[in-house]
Amino acid sequence: MKNILLISLIIHFLILTGCNNNIQSENRESDQKIDSLISVMTLEEKVGQMTQITLSHLLKQDSTGVIEPFQLDTARLKEAIADYNIGSILNCGGHANSLEKWNEIISAIQDMAVNDTRLQIPILYGIDAIHGANYTQNATLFPQQIAQAATWNPNISKNIGTITAYETRASGIPWTFSPVLGLGRKPSWPRFWETFGEDVYLAGIMGEAITEGYQGKKLSDDSTKIAVCLKHFVGYSHPNSGKDRTPASIPERELREYFLPPFEKAVKAGGNTVMLNSGEINGVPVHASKFIIIDILKEELNFKGLVVTDWSDIKYLHDRHKVARTQKEAVRIAVNAGIDMSMVPEDYTFHKHLVELVKSGKVSKNRINDAVKRILRIKMKLGLFEKPVTHYSDYPQFASKEFSSFNLHAAEEAITLLKNKNNLLPLSKNKKVLITGPAANSMAALNGGWTYTWQGTETDKYIEENHTILEAIQNKIGEKNITYVPGSGFNERKDINKVIRASANADHIILCLGENAYCEKPGDINDLYIPEVQKELALKAAATGKPVTLLLVEGRPRLISKFESEMDAVLMAYLPGNRGGDAIANILFGDANPSGKLPFTYPRFPNALETYDHKHTENLDPGKSPTSFNPQYEFGEGLSYTNFSYSGLQLSDTVMEGDGEIEVMVKVTNKGNRKGKETIMLFISDHYSSITPSVKRLKKFKKLPIEPGKSRTVGFTINREDLKFVGSDNRWKTEKGRFTVSIENLNQEFVLK
Numbered sequence: 001m002k003n004i005l006l007i008s009l010i011i012h013f014l015i016l017t018g019c020n021n022n023i024q025s026e027n028r029e030s031d032q033k034i035d036s037l038i039s040v041m042t043l044e045e046k047v048g049q050m051t052q053i054t055l056s057h058l059l060k061q062d063s064t065g066v067i068e069p070f071q072l073d074t075a076r077l078k079e080a081i082a083d084y085n086i087g088s089i090l091n092c093g094g095h096a097n098s099l100e101k102w103n104e105i106i107s108a109i110q111d112m113a114v115n116d117t118r119l120q121i122p123i124l125y126g127i128d129a130i131h132g133a134n135y136t137q138n139a140t141l142f143p144q145q146i147a148q149a150a151t152w153n154p155n156i157s158k159n160i161g162t163i164t165a166y167e168t169r170a171s172g173i174p175w176t177f178s179p180v181l182g183l184g185r186k187p188s189w190p191r192f193w194e195t196f197g198e199d200v201y202l203a204g205i206m207g208e209a210i211t212e213g214y215q216g217k218k219l220s221d222d223s224t225k226i227a228v229c230l231k232h233f234v235g236y237s238h239p240n241s242g243k244d245r246t247p248a249s250i251p252e253r254e255l256r257e258y259f260l261p262p263f264e265k266a267v268k269a270g271g272n273t274v275m276l277n278s279g280e281i282n283g284v285p286v287h288a289s290k291f292i293i294i295d296i297l298k299e300e301l302n303f304k305g306l307v308v309t310d311w312s313d314i315k316y317l318h319d320r321h322k323v324a325r326t327q328k329e330a331v332r333i334a335v336n337a338g339i340d341m342s343m344v345p346e347d348y349t350f351h352k353h354l355v356e357l358v359k360s361g362k363v364s365k366n367r368i369n370d371a372v373k374r375i376l377r378i379k380m381k382l383g384l385f386e387k388p389v390t391h392y393s394d395y396p397q398f399a400s401k402e403f404s405s406f407n408l409h410a411a412e413e414a415i416t417l418l419k420n421k422n423n424l425l426p427l428s429k430n431k432k433v434l435i436t437g438p439a440a441n442s443m444a445a446l447n448g449g450w451t452y453t454w455q456g457t458e459t460d461k462y463i464e465e466n467h468t469i470l471e472a473i474q475n476k477i478g479e480k481n482i483t484y485v486p487g488s489g490f491n492e493r494k495d496i497n498k499v500i501r502a503s504a505n506a507d508h509i510i511l512c513l514g515e516n517a518y519c520e521k522p523g524d525i526n527d528l529y530i531p532e533v534q535k536e537l538a539l540k541a542a543a544t545g546k547p548v549t550l551l552l553v554e555g556r557p558r559l560i561s562k563f564e565s566e567m568d569a570v571l572m573a574y575l576p577g578n579r580g581g582d583a584i585a586n587i588l589f590g591d592a593n594p595s596g597k598l599p600f601t602y603p604r605f606p607n608a609l610e611t612y613d614h615k616h617t618e619n620l621d622p623g624k625s626p627t628s629f630n631p632q633y634e635f636g637e638g639l640s641y642t643n644f645s646y647s648g649l650q651l652s653d654t655v656m657e658g659d660g661e662i663e664v665m666v667k668v669t670n671k672g673n674r675k676g677k678e679t680i681m682l683f684i685s686d687h688y689s690s691i692t693p694s695v696k697r698l699k700k701f702k703k704l705p706i707e708p709g710k711s712r713t714v715g716f717t718i719n720r721e722d723l724k725f726v727g728s729d730n731r732w733k734t735e736k737g738r739f740t741v742s743i744e745n746l747n748q749e750f751v752l753k
């Protein structure tokens, strides 16, 4: 009885959230509430909070799996929530759901958590809403992260975060497993397109922006915001083989200089949760690394949020990585290394093992309390105690026209014009075009993975209103001027000869090549070249003598060097999302001016995968040797239908001392006759340093609209921070000496004293 009284007092206390403008005292207050709650929790309840189960496990099933249309299985739900007191549920049950279905699911889950458990702690529901609320039918589905990076416009990522948060909350879900903050420096890695590209600075800026968009300034401000999950900490994007979840070898110095900073920035921006890297680095699985989870993330970066494992990754310490002799040992290693929540996700073995480990003293009670505190803190910040379910009727802008037109704008800013021989583009709307290629009539190709389903291959079944490239061009110039012949599949031969015959009637060929949707391990490849059948289609199209515009719809740079010289124009569309078809049509026919720039180096050969920030020894004889650095397209490349010229690069000083700053000014002129947007990129090269310097590193950028015939002067401020690198002792440092600032084709030197 005493116990019940105490609990109801605590719960009452939890509900009374005071209005306090002082964030620090607010935090202190909620920490006190959490401590009081923890003080009455049993070990089993605490370990339950650390357990995350997938939705499919809670659905009615028969011998073939989940029965569709799916229904929650009350007995399974009761086992999870009332018996095991689990803290979190994830995923979508196999496919996107309607708002109504989401409401039914989340309401039933929260009802049980609040009514059928002793402490009434709400469930933290998490989902991979990575380019919009991609597991909710009709949601606004944006360009994937690699395309967002190509906009070089952090406001776009911020707005994508804001709208995604709104539509995810409309679905009743408060937590997304996004953004990916790994760097895309391994072009064949099947999650390349989930990154913000190869550069540490660009990825950091875009990651910070989308984090702010998802979470707002202060998460608890309103129920249109969701918690982020910064993933996958750290080094996941860099497996030696380029295949998913294979070993990475990353020296600590490089880990700190390249892979940590985007996470550090997003943690500073308030990122509330972190998901770990499923792979191993230098022989140690990250889920077993106290050094990475506790020493670096929780202590050095002072991360106070929740660390969740990736899918099944504690079990894999035993099954795959073979560092734990038993499943129980795997749990001990991972929890002691600092994980707070296990994405188990299909049974309760984690719960059982962890309770036993605490009872036998192999895992300390303090470690458990620390984990539970982090979990409850996020539940509280999200306002789940006060309002466990948000209802779609409170989100009238879900899938609105405004969101859709912003989506179109985002895709237009991403698409990157890489080649435009004789100014072939934009095309005239009166000419006859032949459209061919496997990506021409596919919404799946435009969206990629994590779209309505995990692999994204069923996307075309879900889309009603959006347009493939073919449909968008039909809308733009009318069907009578268009002939469509698929030509080939992504990997299968089709009607290539028909293309040749049909070209006789056409003024232009629009060739849509690339990749079908995929993600994670199923997207592994052995060959970075674009599949043979697509190459053949390209060469046949070129041989017709008609001008060919190559449209690339792909999540990673599939090599095109065996036919690129035959192409007249090349547009990189990446994975531009549901409005990608319309955006492509607008750009092809001149209703939008392209302004995207490549956020990675597009390689020419599979054995030449150097990044733009390579070392001098990777390019000893620039332009002279057949093996000189000579990618297909360079990082930052991207043309416009107008021309920009740069002049008057000036530094405010030629010497930087102490905490001093140097102002950098440059004038950019729009020399053409169309309005356009230009991204001005500032690189710095360190002439000599104790760690071999890169040829250059991106340090600042700004994207600006410039009217035709007009100039704009752009200013940047650089200081010592921009000259730092990680030394051989694994610490950040600067060294005196000469540096060059370069913007476009202009350079100026200064000295650091």
Ligand code: BGC
Binding pocket: 090, 091, 128, 177, 231, 278, 310, 311, 520
């Ligand atoms: C992926 C994560 C994802 C998780 C939950 C894993 O397979 O690696 O990125 O968040 O599944 O769906």
